[in-house]
Amino acid sequence: MVTPSHGQNEVVGVKKSASDEELQNDGDDLTDLKEDVYYNDYIMERIISFVPNIKDRVNIELCSKRMQYLSMRSPYSSYCLDNSVLDINYTMVEPTMSLNVAGNRVNVPSLTSAERIASEVPISEQPGLCILVTRALLKRFTKQIKEVRLGGITDCERRLGYIPDHQAVLVVTRDLCEIFDGLPHANSLSLRNCCLTADVLQYWSRQDSALMRRISSLCFHSIWFDRAEDCEFFVNIVPPNVRRLHLSDCGAQTIMNLAKRVQMIGSNVDHFYIALDFRTFKNATEALNVLKKVNTVAKELHLCICMTNLAIEPGYHALLDALPRLVDLSAITTLQLDVGAFRPLNYQGYERFFGGLIYMNNLKSLFLSGRAIAHQSLPMWSAIVNGVAQLSTLEFLSIHELCKNIRAENIDELCTTLPPTLLSFSIGNSTRFSDDNMMHLVQRCPTLVSLYLRGLRKVRLQTLASAVSSLGNLRRLAICRMGPMDESMYRLVADKHATPSLEAVILGGNRAPLSSEVLPLLHARFQTVMFICHSSRWRESEYCMWRVQEAYMELLAASWFTECPGCEKDVSLIEDDDF
Structure with missing residues (x-):
């Protein structure tokens, strides 16, 4: 057995004391760091603000008077x-x-x-x-x-x-x-x-x-x-x-009284939102008189018109007769129109309305939805395409359900004639939207900032990747209900060089969580990555990611039709008790 000499013991002792001193110094530094954090009011308020539960806050406040003081100053951030x-x-x-x-x-x-x-x-x-x-x-x-x-x-x-x-x-x-x-x-x-x-x-x-x-x-x-x-x-x-007024489930007299009140105040409101249905007006004359009055007191007029299937109601005919005259209201900047079902009864009214869209010079956002257009109502699709093509100031277009059964060549008429000024496009539930339609869309509108695609089952992932890569200004992207989503699409949105402007993304089609290789890339790119797993096996899970939460909310708004912009209430739900 070899025993160390006296000199060797001294060396070992010196090394041991040095390591102990380093540990002690690290401990002192850690203690100083904790004290710096604890006694920094700004940092502690930020930390406490992320405890939103009231019961947890009460427990924090019971720790000390200092924690109670900081907790009462900190907001609740859920x-x-x-x-x-x-x-x-x-x-x-x-x-x-x-x-x-x-x-x-x-x-x-x-x-x-x-x-x-x-x-x-x-x-x-x-x-x-x-x-x-x-x-x-x-x-x-x-x-x-x-x-x-x-x-x-x-x-x-x-x-x-x-x-x-x-x-x-x-x-x-x-x-x-x-x-x-x-x-x-x-x-x-x-x-x-x-x-x-x-x-x-x-x-x-x-x-x-x-x-x-x-x-x-x-x-x-x-x-x-x-x-x-x-x-x-x-x-x-x-x-x-x-500055902002939002109305729904109101009669014609109530809307008129509010417009007169704004006129009496002497200052036009910045935004006036009205949801109209077959219960609002009794006849077309009343509808036009009320809307013309509102048009004079609003800088921006937002109309949400729900043309339900109750075609026998007098209010339905009042809206249908007044619809072509809406093009004369210069304050309309946003129009949400649920056309219901196209039938010979309303062909003439809708043809006159879409033909007069050229006169709506201030219209920036157009939402169209309704029943799927049948083959015998194909002229209505042509009227929509021709009307949208004449809107030179249009920035946002949303079409849902209407083109569900429209053939690819007819959809291509829309994609190749869209206003080049379009910044946001949303389309949903089209069974025949093809790869060519997708490429013609991005070629016609290369400056798109927001793209919302839902239920386009025939579009391939390679086409989607090519379209997304060609849109250099794209900030908001949603691809949902379009079949299984390959991880290559997630890698694409995580790549800062391929998609430099992306701020919010919703990608669906996942049956299981992503691999451990892709998730770190998404977390590195986006501040928030949220996995929404649906319990039903018929519904696909989604990944919601964003760097800017406002961009994510704007992306969700592309799919909303009848929600009040002021309080997010769905104004399309009509109960029998409301009559």
Whole structure:
């Protein structure tokens, strides 16, 4: 056995002490770093802001006075949500409303119309627990709430039909309005399926109303009143500084009264959105008079027209007769038209409308949808193609369902005659859209910024890759329901050199998660990569990726047809109880 000499022991001892000293120095540096982070208010506020759950925040605040101070100053930042929105709606049949903000949901009892009608004693106040909990909740979110969405049920619940709309008519009371006065940054108010009492109308009509003085955007969707005379008086709640108005489920007289109110204020609104259906007007003369009045008080007019299959209704014929005259409204910048089904009854009206599109000089966005065009209605497709080709200022075009059965050569007529100024194009559910159509589209519109493709099963991946690579300005891309998606497409969107401008992408067709080689490339390119897996084996999963969340929301908007741009409510859902 060889034993080390005395000198060797000294060397080992020196090395050991040196390593211990390095570890101690590293530990000291780590301790200093932790202290630098902990005592830096800015960093700690950023860290705490990513704890959106209220219960977790309370636990943080119980740690120390410093953590309580930092938590009360930090906003609530929930993932993939608009954390500045307070959404109050109904998710159950009971008169219990849900307060939703920054990913938190709190259920409180509330006063509904059904409950108030059944009561023998007049009720004009919310339950005490509702006011107590609402005031305590909003105290935590006072600094970040900018938009209040009040009333109604979620679109999902409305489609399922478990909760009828009339069951969830929230009675807006004075005590509830006083709570909203404490939101200093709220500048948008949406009233959806609400009953406004006379006290509320009088309170909000006052010039010293704290909330209404700050409101610049208003949404009215299916508003109810206690008295018939309140239908005319309620327009007084529109503040002088309002810049955006959004209406649906409103009668002709209500729209006219609001237009007169804006005219009396003396300043045209920047954006006026109106959703029209067969219940809005009684005849074409009334429709034209109302729309012409609105045209004079709006800088930008956004019309959403739903031509349903109820062709026997007088309101349907009123819209059909007024449709060709819409081309005379110079303020229209966005038009969403659901044509329903083409039939000999409406051929002449639609032909006159599409033939007059050339006179809509300010039209920038056009959404077209409806039933698939049948073979005997092919002249209607030609009318659409010729009308779109005449829109020299068009920037956004969306066509869904209409060209489902249109042959490739007829689709090519559209792709080769599109306005070269087009920046965004969206098409969905076409069984015969071919590779040639795709290439002719990108050749005709090389400056496309947004491209949304859905349900084009005949287009090959090689053609899609070639088209995407040739669009140097492409910022938003969606390819969904088009069969299995190869990983080469994911590599393409992850390549900064091949697609330098991409900000948001939605790719579908995946039956399983991507390989471990592709995912790091996507995470390196995009700030957020989200995998949406559908439980149904008939629905394909999707990857949603974005560097800029606004670009992702704009990409989703390309597929929305009847959602209010102010509060995202689906205004196309019509219940029998609404009549």
